[in-house]
Amino acid sequence: MTDTEFLLWVRGPAFEIATIIFTLGVVLRILEIVFLGRKANLAEARGSATAGGIRTIITRSVPESGTFKRSTFVIVAGYLFHIGLFVTIFLFAPHILTFESVLGFSWPALPTAIVDATAVVTVITLLVVLIHRMQDPVMRFLSGFQDYLVWLVTFLPLVTGYIAFHRVGPAPQMLIAIHILSVEALMVLFPFTKLMHAFTLFMSRWYNGAISGYRGVNS
Amino acid sequence: MTGATLERGINALKEQIDAPVAAFFSSCVHCGMCSEACLFFTETGEPKYTPIHKLEPMRKIWYQEYTLWGRLGKMLGLSKPVTDAELTDWETLVYDSCTMCGRCSMVCPVGNDITYMIRKMREGMAASGHAPPGLIGATQRAVTIGSPMGVKLPALQAQINHVEKETGIPVPVDVEGAEYMCLLSSMEIMNFPEYIGAISRIFKHAGVSWTLSSEAFEATNSGIQIGVSEIAAELVQRIVTAAEKLKVKAVISPECGHAYMAIRWEGPNLVGRPFSFKVLHILEVLDDLREQGRLKLSGKEAQRLTYHDPCQVSRRGGVVQQPRNLMDMVAENFVEMPDNGTMNWCCGAGGGVSSNERADDLRLKAFNRKKEQLDAIQVEGLVSACSNCRIHLEDGLEEYHMDLPVLSLTETIAEHLAEN
């Protein structure tokens, strides 16, 4: 099994399996949630639940000033690495090609150097966030094995991707293969961990906003 | 009538878990931000008071019963089931250190409505016999006597006579066809009867026809605090029956937080049908009168005042702007606290905590949050619209040696009615 064959397998069958598990898992989890349903509200509405739901999906991204003062680190670091992940994953030219081959459409990319710099910032932020999770009393109290596992499968693609891009080390095919494998690990774990929040957060924010909107409260 | 059992509790949780709960548990990323919104954590620093952690047993039920991976784990015996001992440990988290004030639900970055879930989890806790003794007593009194504080009709009659002597205005009782049927909380009847005088003077001034009902004068509902929908439904049904018997157009929930939540928002869902009458908080009625110009006031309160938003009225109830309009009418120097309106900090006593003596020390420790909020603006008076908040604000201020009068907004308005 030469490096090329390994890379071929990783870019081919392994990626297919990972995509199947990811897609199937995500759709399944979402339906599992939706099918539980919700009782209709018989009370006389004051505001619109739908408008409230949509509004909260947007406004909840902007933390209220008091909250920002109290959780500044979590908010700033959180946004930093989420934006970093977004840029690195979705605005990097080679990645866009991967998405295009699966989704059929593509979009413009950022210059490679900018994505590279963003990746560095994201890696550092993720490390800082890990340290914070381990030493902040509340975070340490709340965190279990899954939290650290999810951190790892989010961190590895960034590091292996950076190494593969800069070809630190002898065999570039192996480096790219390891990078893609780490992404596949992320995709396989995705539907069974809190990574699902990437999808379910819209549902949660919707329900939150709808419940409050019905009562005329902007939540 | 087999008494509370773990199975009944777990069964209740299985019933309560719905799509929002599943979405919320799927979205939590353990970021800890909800702890910074909860006064029981900020003032104690104990991680166990992190709001989302208070739901751990229910999360396990959701995971093991309603997700593929969870069910597999359970089948293979890998998952740890919820035990009675575990629920005992969780009693102080779900009841003593949570007033269901909803501040964590406003803060969660992924939008989890943690309060919505606490309300549901209490259904399981109560059914498995893990409700706090104080709250069980209050609920039993509310059902048997009609009021959690044991107030019976004769006690109300005595206060009514006293008010009528003082205001010279008759207090209508059981008047069929009146426009509004007013409810009172036991706290008001026992500790703040001036509220009855206030509404009778205001309604006379504004020419509003109203009545009390001898069969259903109690507004509070321990059922939604302890988390037993059947009991809550029974308490609400009394009000519905009386209101429909008196053929009133609307029922007014008094200066009380969770009473408004119980009748206005949970009521129809508890009894299972929309009401034939409207439900309004007293502040909504007063603001309507103000708007219609039927509320003429003279003179304003000179001292520097602020307004404390009762959580169930404002953040969870939606009555936010009305008190501001009324405060502008009646206060010369009204100043807002930091984190006001839907982001106000709880007085620490709602959601059944006040009936739970075991939680007293924790409640008073948590009150430091309200102290810091007030210290920031140095006011001479604190106005609110919930008698339970009011009594426990007074209790807290006394504990922290703060000399600050706590006023009722309705009473303050009544004191400034212009003679017509």
Added chain:
Amino acid sequence: MKKDQTLGEVLRSRKISRRGFLKFCAATASLMALPPSMIPAIARALENARRPSVIWLSFQECTGCTESLTRSHAPTVEGLIFESISLDYHHTLQAASGEAAEAAREAAMQENWGEYLLVVDGSIPAGGAGFSTIAGISNMDMLLETAAGAAAIIAVGSCAAFGGIPAAKPNPTGALSVAELLQGYADQLPDTVNATASELKSKPIINVPGCPPIPVVITGVLTHFLTFGTIPELDALSRPKVFYGNSIHDRCYRRPFYDRGQFAETFDDEGAKKGWCLYKLGCKGPTTFNACATAKWNDGTSFPIESGHPCLGCSEPDFWDAGGFYKALSTPTEDISRAAVYAVAAGAAAGVALGAANRAKKSKAAKNHQKVSIDDLEK
């Protein structure tokens, strides 16, 4: 040209001045991609280099490598190289054929046993002797016999180095590279091979992959062996690091465009005209190690990327089955979208089933719900 003459003697007999010899050494240094500072060392080594005998065996090959090699040398400089090595057997280049040719090969082998250089191009069919034979001898046997006495084996071209196009799926002839053959078949030696299995397995092999390899690289490796008589430093795939040490991507003059994110989207769009990076058109530069970007082809005229075509990665194993020449490196090599669509359908079906199961469980819980009265609040 007598066999025992040193190259120095050959040059002098050809009336080539010392200065001419130094020019030859400078060109050779550049040829071997060695730093100019090495020229004196090369001169000293070349002066008294013994002229190795070279046997060139061609098996399943398209003669592209020989073509590349022969075109690479014009009379004078490289010619000298080939005059200085005694190419004792090359069935395309030599006049003799049939038994006579084989007799020449055996003679050369006997005479220089253990000294001669074996150059192989083309892969060796292990699927059956009948696939490819020369003068009635199967490729496999011929290779094993000749390898026995070789000082070193140079596998020229991706066929000899990695199996090449003949080895592409489904590899009907069971084509193997030289290394694979020696490792795999050294244990079942025909009696005509007088070397032990372990000797064969430990024969030093230099892979000079490429389809074909750059002419200058072939001559460079031969010259290195001629000059120093040793194996050049090899990488993990036993390719000379001097030529295969850097990836095309790292030495590509279009790299700034890659870094700025300027890519040609199609073969005739504005980007292609401006000479932008060809990553999106399937360039395998990042994972391919070769000297094309510096040594270039046709005497420094150009190389595939410079003339607007993405690199195929021809010096890497399995480049022929590496998921499409025009599919970018970062695109999957299977039809993922079809799989994704099926997965969504399967997910939906499973979701509906599990959703129904959830609802059933909820209604069962509702069914055996017992009313909680004020007397049921305590255990």
Added chain:
Amino acid sequence: MTHSFNIETDAGLTHNVQPLMHEIRHAVQALLDTGETTVIDLRSLPLAPGELEVIEATLGRGEVNAVLEAMGPSEISETVFPGVWLVRHFNADKQVMGVFVEITRMPSLLLSQNEDIADGLRQLDEKLETMF
């Protein structure tokens, strides 16, 4: 409809000329300071199309232009910058065998070699015998 286009090369976009000039500059400095000579093999650089011509144009031609006829011509010329020499080797077919930039007082190839001088001496002796 086949249309052909040649790939434009925008000198500004390629990146080898400037760094090479800097490298030559430092080599000249070293030559002055310590007499150290440097040889740069242009064939080992990933030159973009047209870049070799830009380099040669930048270096220009100086006072000395020599041609060595040995197995094909070799042009050895000093650039406009004294001490910086451009050495180009061709084979008989005028195919480029090597292009070097030598930073030295004089490229070693121009020096007559001892062996050649010895041969020359022998030929001189033979000529003396036959001519006189």
